[in-house]
Amino acid sequence: MTFLRLLVLAAVTLSGVFGEAGARTVSLETDTFVVDLYVDVAESTGSVVAHLSTGVDDTRVIALQHRGGGRWGIRTELPRKNYMVVFEVVGPGQLSDPVTLTQLGASLDLPGEEPAEEPGPEREPSASSRWGWLALALGAASLTALAFWVLGGEDDDGEAGEEE
Template structure:
C-alpha cells in the first residue's frame, strides 16, 4: 500500500489555508505561512529565504523533517505529522512599527511610530523567549504542564518523570535576522520514542492533539512576547521575560553539572538566570554564569 498524508488517520495533515487565514492578518507579526510535506530542516530553508529577502514574520512548517537539528547539531527526528516542526523569521536588528498590542481593534499603522532595532547583546534572550511563549501556550491549549530546561528544552511529566517533549534552536541569519526553530512532539507513541527520556504531549495526557489549534496558540503567544520584548528595547526585566522564564524553569534550584568544552566541568546549584540569559551556578568557589554557547551538556548532579 502506498503511504499518503492520510495513511494515519490519527495524524491528519495540517490545514495550511485555514492556518494562513487565522495567522497572517494585516495586524499580525506573521507575514507568511507555508506548510511543506517534508524537508531536511525548516531552519536551513527559512534561513535561505531570509538571505533572499524574506520579511520578518515568515513562518515555515514541515509535516516531516528528515535532518532536523538541535543545539550543537544534534539530530531531531520524528514520524511524519507526529509533531509540530516549524521555524519563524524575526528581524530584531531592523526598525519595526510600534504597537502596544496587536488586535483587530488596534491594527498596526505602517505610518505610525517606529521602534529602534534591539541591541545585539540582548538577542541571546530570543531562544528563551521562544521557550516561555511555547510553554505557556501549550499549558493553555493542550492542558499539559510544560516546564523549561535551560537553555532550550521543553519538559513534560510522564509517569512522574520529567521528559523532553520539545526543543528550540535559534540561529543568526545576516546582520539583522534570527531564525528560531521549534520542534514539539505531539502524538508520538511510546514505541516511537527515540530515547527513553523523550516524551510527547499525548503521553503527558494532553486534552487534544489537533496540531492546528496548537500551532495557532504557539504563534499567538510568540508574537505577544516578541512585541513586549521589542517594546522594552529587548530588556528582559522590563518585558517581564526574565521573571517569567525563571518561574517556569525546572533547572533552577537543582544540583547540576555543566559539561564545558575541553572536558571541563562545573558543578553546583543552579540559582538564577542572569540579565544576559546565562545560567548562574553556585559552587564551592562561588557563583559563576555560563552561557548556552559554552555548555556541551547540562545534566543533573548525582
C-alpha cells in the first residue's frame, strides 16, 4: 500500500509553462536527506531555479541543471524537513504553484518511524495549546485590571490633594 502511495505521489503536474515535477528520496539520515528534484518546462529557457522554504527562517534558492529535453533537476542534501517548493523560470519570472516535497513524492520517514503529521490550516490546535492561549489571555487581562486599579488610584489621590 505504501509503495502504491509513493507511485501516485511521485509526479505532480504543475500549471503554466511547467509540466511534470517530482522528488525522490535517494538517502535518508536522522537529520538530513538527499533528494533528487526535477521539473519539466514546456518552453526553452536559460535557467530554472527552485525556491525551497519551511516558512521559518529556512529559505533556499537552488539552481537546477538542464537534464536534456525540457527536464531540469538537481540532487541535493537538505535538512530533513518537508520544504515547500516553487519552481521559477529565470528571466520571465514565471512561477509554479507551491507544492511540498512529500507531495512531489519524497519520503521523509525512516523505516519503523511513525509518519510525520503535516501541519496545515485545517488541523485543530491541541488541547494543551488552547489552555496555553487561555492562560496567556487571562494573565494579560489580570495585568490590565491591575494597571487600571493602580493608575486609577493615583489619579484620584492626586486630584483630591489639589482641591484641598
